[in-house]
Amino acid sequence: MIEFEHVSKRYPERGDALKDLSFRLDAGEMAFLTGHSGAGKSTLLKLIGLLERPSRGSVRVGGDDLARLPRRRIPAHRRRIGMVFQDHRLLAERSVFDNVALPLVSAGMHRQEIGKRVRAALDQVGLLKLERALPLTLSSGEQQRVGIARAVVGRPEVILADEPTGNLDPDLSREIFRLFERFVEVGVSLLIATHDLDLIQSLGHRTLVLKQGRLVADAIPRPPTPEPEPEPEPEPAP
């Protein structure tokens, strides 16, 4: 679904953000993207959403070479991708419903169809009752779920999330990741940038590790329970 081939990105003012990066993510696959701040996680996501263009190499999404995508087709490309952000990027003046509907409204969809799809998306994230609320009246976890509903409402092929749990406590974070896992089941590809290493290990998905713009590891972490150190607390034996 997503294919990077020898991709580099250089910013004139900051130097190389990504160096010779190659990987692929299949349809229905979920992967974490991790590394220190400034390792290039956000840049990588931006290349997929065509918020930036690579300096070298090629990025393919769903078989389309993004370098060949003209400016006027970028909106259609972005509608194939749902994006979730750490700071939610919700419109404060608009209701939850209107925020989630935005991708559909801007795609010129029929009003009745929009209503159906928005309610379905809000139902998936468990916020159906809050459709008339304004985002600022919601908790941070609820706002993030609105952001996720907006990302999935257009039934995208790919979901990109940039530190989606950065502001949430561990329980809420786990809840959000469980939510993401459900989308994988319907064939969506997910790429989630996070530095929540504990959570990554406990979930056991493929993890791409970036270091100073290079891909230094691409593996599925060992299953969560057998840690090197023995647990101090006595566990009830099966």
Add this chain to the structure above:
Amino acid sequence: MSARRPRWLRRLGTWVGDHRRAATDTLDRLIRAPLATLMTVAAIAIALALPATLLAITDNLERLAGDWRRGAALSLFLAPGLDEAAGGRLAAALRTRIDIGRVDLVSRAAGLAELREYSGLGGALDQLPDNPLPVVLAVYPAPDLTAEADVDALLTGLAALPGVDFAQADAQWVKRLQAILSLLREGTWLLGGMLALGVVLVVGNTIRLEIENRRDEILVMDLVGATGAFIRRPFLYAGAWYGLLGGILAWALVDTAVWLLQRPVDRVAALYEAQLRLIGLDLHQSVALLGLGTLLGMVGSRIAVGRHLKRLRPV
């Protein structure tokens, strides 16, 4: 029921609905900030009303000048040797022509009496051994002969008749007034052009601020795949609304100005024992004023949107 309609019709319906929503949402937004909106609208209205008022005044004066000119006689000064009888024969011949309404004969004696009365030369004229004035025919063009060129042609034709020494239009000064009015009209267009540019700049600047205020919203819409047209649409409608509202206010200003001017005009008209009813903008001109306002508003916002949105969406 919507499932039965053909696909293109549904798409058209959606498109119209989107535009209607953009138009009403934008108007709502303007109404929610009444003071800021009013200031922009007032600036546009003044810029539109100034040339429109000048044009309305010019129109009224031209109409008046035309009336004066049509009402005025052409004077035919007959050759010095011709007497009243010869003048009468010529007058009778002229009266049969269709391009001539009325012909009055002014005898030499009557002409002298008139001259004595109005020139103040009374005593001096008495010293003359005999009456030096020719017989004069006052020729009034037919009522349906309104075009200036036709009247001019008639005058030239009359001047060439045998027995006519020379012909002169009494309303020569009106002609000069008309020349001045046409100069005024051209100046008004020039002024109007500059003020139209002013309207474009006012709207452009207002829209630029609006874009800055809604920066976050634009960025989010861009991220979720809104097309450029969709993002531009509310701003274009805002420009159109500003222009239309400015046009409506300008129209009201012009009508008020005409109404205020009617009183002083009545006083002047009374001095000339004339009736002069000022006419405001007619339907055609009113529609043109509103349309022009809307168009200038859209042009202004289109320029601002083109420039500033490109800055926000770099890829």
